[in-house]
Structures are given as C-alpha cells and as structure tokens.
Amino acid sequence: MKKQFIFWMLSILPILSFAQALTPSRDYTNAVLWQQYSGEYRALSFQAYNFARLSLKEALWNQANTKPNCVIVDADETILDNSAFQGHEVKNGVSYVQKDWTQWTSLAQADTVPGALAFLKFAASKNVETFYVTNREVADHDGTLKNLQKFGFPYADEAHLLLKNTTSDKEPRRQKILEKYNILLLCGDNLSDFSNVFYREGKDTKEQVNMLQNLFGTKFIVLPNPMYGDWEKLLYKGDKLNEADKAKQRFDKLKSY
DSSP states (O other), rough: HHHHHHHHHHHHHHHHHHHHHHHHHHHHHHHHHHHHHHHHHHHHHHHHHHHHHHHHHHHHHHHHSOOOEEEEOOBBHHHHHHHHHHHHHHHHHOOOHHHHHHHHHHTTOEOOOOTHHHHHHHHHTOOOEEEEOOOGGGGGHHHHHHHHHHHTTOOGGGEEEEEOOOSOOOOOHHHHTTTTSEEEEESSGGGGGGTTTTTTOOOOOOHHHEEEHGTTTTTTTEEEOOOOHHHHHHHOOSSSSOOHHHHHHHHHHOOOO
C-alpha cells in the first residue's frame, strides 16, 4: 500500500508543479476571455467611440482658434487589440515577458478595437489629424506602423506615431503636440493616457476621477481593458516581487464580507 502511495505521488508531482507554475498567470484568464468573446466588450468599445464621435462634433463647433485640430489615441487596447498576446502568455504560465511582446508586435497581427477605425476615419473626414501616442518601444516601431497601415488607420506615418523614448510619461509628448495643435479629445484604456494627475503625482486616483467626472465621455474617452494597466500597480507593496508574490497580494486585496 505504501509503495502504491509513493508511486501515485511521484506520478502526480509533475502535474501539481505544472499547475502551481501556472497559477499566478491564470488569474488573468477570465479577463482575456472576456475581451476575446464577450458581446459586452464590443458594446462598451462601440459606446466609447460613439461618445467620441459626438464629442468631436461638439468640440469642432466650439473651436476657439485657428490651430489645426487633432485627437490623441493610445495604441494598445485603445485601437489595437492585443488579447491574443495575453492569451499566449497565460498559456505559457507567465503574465508578461518583454521578448514575447517584441516578437508579437513584429508580427503586426493585433486586431482593431471595435469602433476605433471608423471613428478615426470620421475624424479625418473633418480634417482632424490623429496622433498615436503609445508606450511601445522604439524596437516595436516597424511592426506598429505596419499593423496600423494594414487596417488603413489615418495618419499612420512617422510624423504621427510617438513611441516611448526615454520615459513612459506621455505628458511631454502631449505638450509637444499642444504647441501646434488643438487637442480636441483623447482616447485611452489607462488614465495615464489623459493626464498625470491620476497616477504620477501621488494623488488619490478615485478622488481625481470624481473631480474630473465631467470630462469622461467628452474630453476623455475610456476604453475597457480588464487585462492590465497602471491601476494594478496600486495593489502591490514591496520591490522585486515575483508572480507568486503578486498573485498573493491580489488575493489579499479582494474585498469580501
């Protein structure tokens, strides 16, 4: 009996270790599946870009100066859907590996976020330029441009693609655009796509959202992204955390009763 038990334990150890290795990354499974399969994800994306269209029309009516007009959009989970990459990482037992991401962007296979292309083409028809302000690295440049051009995104060129260079802070890039353009609205899946007050200035994020609530759906167009974002960083305490550490802190942060 003892020998049988030992044999059984030895036979399942590889399975247990495999499952244990996958546990932290599998926290994201439902989030990825929701983006890939739910009608609600598509509905929310269409809703965001329907609001963007209405807000753009109103902004054009209220235009105050003669500078050319533009909109600023983030790339990932705002106009490009990277859920296939996230699915790849989950299936490989990781949440994010830089070399995997670089390989993914080089393939130029990200799909469009529902409503994004139609909205930006509408903006272009009103002589409103689009600036793609993204924290993709310089190494992702060629694949990103190819991905945008493959779908016919307007203004997908060198002058309008602003990648991360020395910092992930998008404010300097926004200010550079503002020197020559009216920024009529901004679209993003992360509050840092709109302003630094939400995460970079040490302020209470929810309080800042409450204070600026009238800008959401008008000046700030938010796209749904349950998979990742700056919001998650607020959950973690400590340095050099591994995936198991983060998974435990995520679990501990859950509100319950």
